[in-house]
Amino acid sequence: MKMAASSSEHATVIPGGFTVLSLKFNEEDSAVHQLCVKDHRVRSEKNINRPLDKTLFILNIPPYCSQGVVTDLFQQFGPIESVELCEKPGASEPSQSHLTQYFRQPQKQCFRVGYVVFKNASSVTAVKSHPASSALIVSTKERPVRTGIHKWIKQYSDSLVSSQTLQKAVDDFMSEFDRLKEEEAERLKTEAEQQQEDEEGWVKVTKGSRGVKARPHSEMANEKTLQKEKSKSKRKELLNFYSWQHRNTQREHIAELRKKFEEDKQKIALLRAQRKFKPY
Structure with a gap:
């Protein structure tokens, strides 16, 4: 294994706290590519797989450097736990590990950024x-x-897949999909049996296992309750739904009350005029 250079030589540090590393494709190559590295210290880091120390x-990882190449380049500084390559800094890119190699999106050929997690913090200092x-x-x-x-x-050879291999990958995927669907259907059936409602809306609560509290409410029961409430609300006629209807x-x-008040006044005046007993 090639060891790191002696610490007697000085490293090149540029603004931003980055250290410049030289990169050659092979020993005979005269062209030198430069990588910019620094310790990863982000206060708002939420990825637990990137310990700050x-x-x-x-930065500036060329397209010909794969994850395996980056691992080989930095293994000389100490044991590595993981290597992650991304198109841009920040959150982790969505993982496609649950998919087979035949259904994964091809990686874009571009310069990338990388996160190398060492086993020891001293390896970062060595780099x-x-x-x-x-x-x-x-x-x-x-x-x-x-x-x-x-x-x-x-790349062309890797892109060619035999029909038998592809069929096996599809069959394995569909078998796993069917298994998950059966488990979901069994779970819903069990909940439906446990949460049986009678005509009056009472829920039958079954006795659970010892030490476990029975849950009278489930997703299916909640959905039934919501459907009943919606059906009730549809039966009711909504009056004055809009604000302008309410104002009108x-x-x-108010106009009806005023009209009735005026009619009552006229009736009272008419009764007073028709009164025959006049003491004065």
């Missing part, structure tokens, strides 16, 4: 102390990286 943040004059080598005799026509041939009703009621 043991995670190295890497930051690595001098830029000592380049990291991507392709060696022990771990060659295919390029050009060889890379394209491998109030105006009509």
